[in-house]
Amino acid sequence: MSLKDCGVMSQWEGEWPWLRHSVSSVRKYVWAAAAYLGPALNVSGHVATAKLYAEQADRFVAVPVSAVGETVRTKQWVIPSLGIGAASAFITAKSASWGTYRAMRNGGVTAVALTVLLFPREIISWADASLPFRVQHPKADIEDD
Numbered sequence: 296m297s298l299k300d301c302g303v304m305s306q307w308e309g310e311w312p313w314l315r316h317s318v319s320s321v322r323k324y325v326w327a328a329a330a331y332l333g334p335a336l337n338v339s340g341h342v343a344t345a346k347l348y349a350e351q352a353d354r355f356v357a358v359p360v361s362a363v364g365e366t367v368r369t370k371q372w373v374i375p376s377l378g379i380g381a382a383s384a385f386i387t388a389k390s391a392s393w394g395t396y397r398a399m400r401n402g403g404v405t406a407v408a409l410t411v412l413l414f415p416r417e418i419i420s421w422a423d424a425s426l427p428f429r430v431q432h433p434k435a436d437i438e439d440d
Contacts, residue, residue: 372414379409 329338367373387402411418423429 372417375413379406379413382406382409 333339383402383406386405387398390398390401393401
């Protein structure tokens with residue numbers, strides 16, 4: 296059985312004939328060894344087992360990853376919140392040499408500033424819902440009389 300019979304179709308377009316010959320001869324020896332030792336080593340059984348384990352590993356990883364992806368899609372505040380926390384922790388750690396009070400202050404100011412910059416509509420909606428009076432949204436449609 297040749298390589299072409301098994302579906303291996305590769306055409307060499309190189310400039311070095313000795314490299315082409317070396318690669319071809321190595322392929323032939325590897326193919327012959329695999330064809331000879333394949334039935335003795337039960338390669339097809341090992342490949343089937345490997346496919347089964349690969350499918351199990353894929354499911355093991357795909358289920359949590361899809362859950363995380365669904366969470367990120369439905370709750371779009373998660374990623375910016377992680378960024379705010381990371382930036383605040385970084386500023387706190389970099390300010391630690393100035394003392395605990397200043398480090399915590401700088402980290403807190405960073406967190407508040409980033410929250411206000413990243414979530415202005417959410418803050419306005421929350422404040423409007425919490426206050427005893429309501430403010431009409433500035434872009435609300437005006438009702439026709």
